Amino acid sequence: MTGRVLLVRHGETTWNRAGRIQGWADATLTEEGREQARAVGSHLVDSHSVDRLVVSDLKRTLETAEVLRAVGIGADSERARAWRERDFGDLQGLTRTAIATRHPEYHRGGSLLSVRSVAGGESLPAFETRVREGWERLVGEVAAGETVAVVTHGGPIRAVLAEVAGRELASLATEFSPSNCGITEISVDGSGSDVVLRDGTDHLPA
Template structure:
């Protein structure tokens, strides 16, 4: 079977702008985030024939999907909890520096995603299992020659890249930081492989 899967991160939010960890907490897109989403929508409409549009059910991904639809990305969206960011529990809303004060082993220049457990939140293994369950369901449902676009978050994109590449998520997380509205493309011939990582040519960065 041949198929294409596009994982895209939502547009910039107020907490992205302010350097605060979001997880499952909601913040709205900034004007820059809305511009990014419109540019992404134009890119997807021009370059791909998207057969399925899937997204996390959090506010920032819903807002991004609405702008993709306005730009002509056609299928009715399917919102799934599996594609949420990791639940960072008590750390949500804090800056990286504030988190480092609470968790001594956390390097504020590194990725919080690589930390195995967070107070009041989701473990790394539980997060990875949730996302990969969603990925596997979607892969199984795709038909010959179809293209699916998934509007999600940085964590799930890294989890899928790690799984497809046969690497540990904790090792991939510090080296890959998906851009708001960047596109990571996977294609299937006999198995899925990463074709392009975090493409941003369509954005004015």
């Protein structure tokens, strides 16, 4: 019998709305972000039996998890640093336009996640290793028939998808950015992992 991991991106934050790069910097949820969290929480209660709730230890994910528990997710929050967003160092707090102006090597329409090194931040290989180790640890703990919800960020979600699909993260990161409170569902068993749903958003308000 397979287990299931539900990767949930946090709700919209004030910096998301302003188009600012967050990384490890903390920003609070907007009211829309709280509404998104309530919607995904209600969907999880109605459609899944969540046995564990693993949460990145940054403010926006912890706030999202609090809303999930408020609407009925019964599992206690387990904080896990491995599920943090990538540390974008000196770029944190800047808009993509400002970054493109100051650093011509960064394409304004591209994914910062695919940039290999960032001044004052975390290299792409270090980020990939951190998330991969967290993912492997989690998969090793998932029991048959168990459902684990992980409240995390866009970067780690794409890193896990790249790992499961055997693809380069730098390439996959250019294809899409996970939606706030979108769900990516992955089935796991002894033979491996399979993506069941990528960034599902049907549960979110229009």
